[in-house]
Amino acid sequence: MKNSQVKYICVVVTFNRKKLLIEAIKALLNQTLKPYKIIIYDNHSTDGTYNAVNDYFSLEFNQVIDYIYSEKNLGGSAGYHYGLKAAMKYDFDWVALSDDDAIYDVNYFERIFSFSLNHPQCQAFTGTVRINSEDGEIQYVHRKYLDNKITLSHRYSTLSDYKKDFFIYDIATFVGLVMTKQLVNQIGFPQKEFFIWNDDMEYCLRMNSFTKIINLNSAFVVHKTKLTTAAITPTWKEYYGFRNFIFILRKYGPNKFVNVYYPLLRLLRTIAGTFKPKYRGYRKYRLKLYISGYVDGVRGRLGKNNKIH
Incomplete structure (x- = not known):
């Protein structure tokens, strides 16, 4: 052609x-x-x-x-x-x-x-x-x-x-x-x-x-997008990114052990990182995003989450 x-x-x-x-x-x-x-x-x-x-x-x-x-x-x-x-x-x-x-x-x-x-x-x-x-x-x-x-x-x-x-x-x-x-x-x-x-x-x-x-x-x-700045402001989109990644891993990951424990490891790392000074003022919100994303991802609960935004 x-x-x-x-x-x-x-x-x-x-x-x-x-x-x-x-x-x-x-x-x-x-x-x-x-x-x-x-x-x-x-x-x-x-x-x-x-x-x-x-x-x-x-x-x-x-x-x-x-x-x-x-x-x-x-x-x-x-x-x-x-x-x-x-x-x-x-x-x-x-x-x-x-x-x-x-x-x-x-x-x-x-x-x-x-x-x-x-x-x-x-x-x-x-x-x-x-x-x-x-x-x-x-x-x-x-x-x-x-x-x-x-x-x-x-x-x-x-x-x-x-x-x-x-x-x-x-x-x-x-x-x-x-x-x-x-x-x-x-x-x-x-x-x-x-x-x-x-x-x-x-x-x-x-x-x-x-x-x-x-x-x-x-x-x-x-x-044409806004460039990120040095300021750290968690966004509700992070909930969907984490939730959807967990869903993807559980669907496509070939190792069932990894599919279960790797998302939990990432969650624990995120929780630990949330206590860094740069997240001061946003810690509670960031924890909510990632804990909710983890729970919903593991349960396969997709769609819009009106409690996040």
């Missing part, structure tokens, strides 16, 4: 960030290789996102842009699940996943698909994630290697990886992940009950049974 004949769909999940979403859609419409469809999954935005998008892209609305508005905020995990599910009703070759803060370089998809022609065995590709600007530093956390299949421990990509033309790795975030429709048919949709965090890890573990992931270093996507 020639590069110009590739038909792809972009799934974008959004919540209360209409300005960023408009910028993200503009970047998609300006691609040198245009998307067949852009599916927006709106997690119950209350800032007028729907009207803003409808007004700004009136010509493309309902033609190129499919807009799905959720009656409840079901979390990013459900957004990817239902957005991808909506995409599957169309005839296409590839699908891309991203949040509303991912701004693709103008030739991102042309480069990905041109490169894929020389790697027909691979069904999943990503590009290089930069922070906040086209010349921003690389955000290494989006591309990870699985170091230990028993504990599912992993490490981030490093500068040395990006000095090559490409590198092959195991776990991607949903920032610029591009995969074949065939792969989605093989592995299904992201786990919607996760709500947020580690849904990408679980999805990639399924993916690894069929394909590795290749990062094409010359394809760029800007991740």
Whole structure:
């Protein structure tokens, strides 16, 4: 198949960030290789996102842009699940996943698909994630290697990886992940009950049974996110990250002993670390996040936890 004949769909999940979403859609419409469809999954935005998008892209609305508005905020995990599910009703070759803060370089998809022609065995590709600007530093956390299949421990990509033309790795975030429709048919949709965090890890573990992931270093996507500061402020998202990791380990970890005791060890380490001076003022809240995450992860109790946020 020639590069110009590739038909792809972009799934974008959004919540209360209409300005960023408009910028993200503009970047998609300006691609040198245009998307067949852009599916927006709106997690119950209350800032007028729907009207803003409808007004700004009136010509493309309902033609190129499919807009799905959720009656409840079901979390990013459900957004990817239902957005991808909506995409599957169309005839296409590839699908891309991203949040509303991912701004693709103008030739991102042309480069990905041109490169894929020389790697027909691979069904999943990503590009290089930069922070906040086209010349921003690389955000290494989006591309990870699985170091230990028993504990599912992993490490981030490093500068040395990006000095090559490409590198092959195991776990991607949903920032610029591009995969074949065939792969989605093989592995299904992201786990919607996760709500947020580690849904990408679980999805990639399924993916690894069929394909590795290749990062094409010359394809760029800007991740417009707030940089972390020296101040330590626990976030409710940590509850979901810990809970979901425990669920993943118990589902995919091959060693039942490790599956039981490794999460407990991590919990005890977290509790001990909470008494460091940097967590002063947040200790009780952080303990609540991780103890609740541990209990719910062990019990397999997923979905949104209204007691956390």
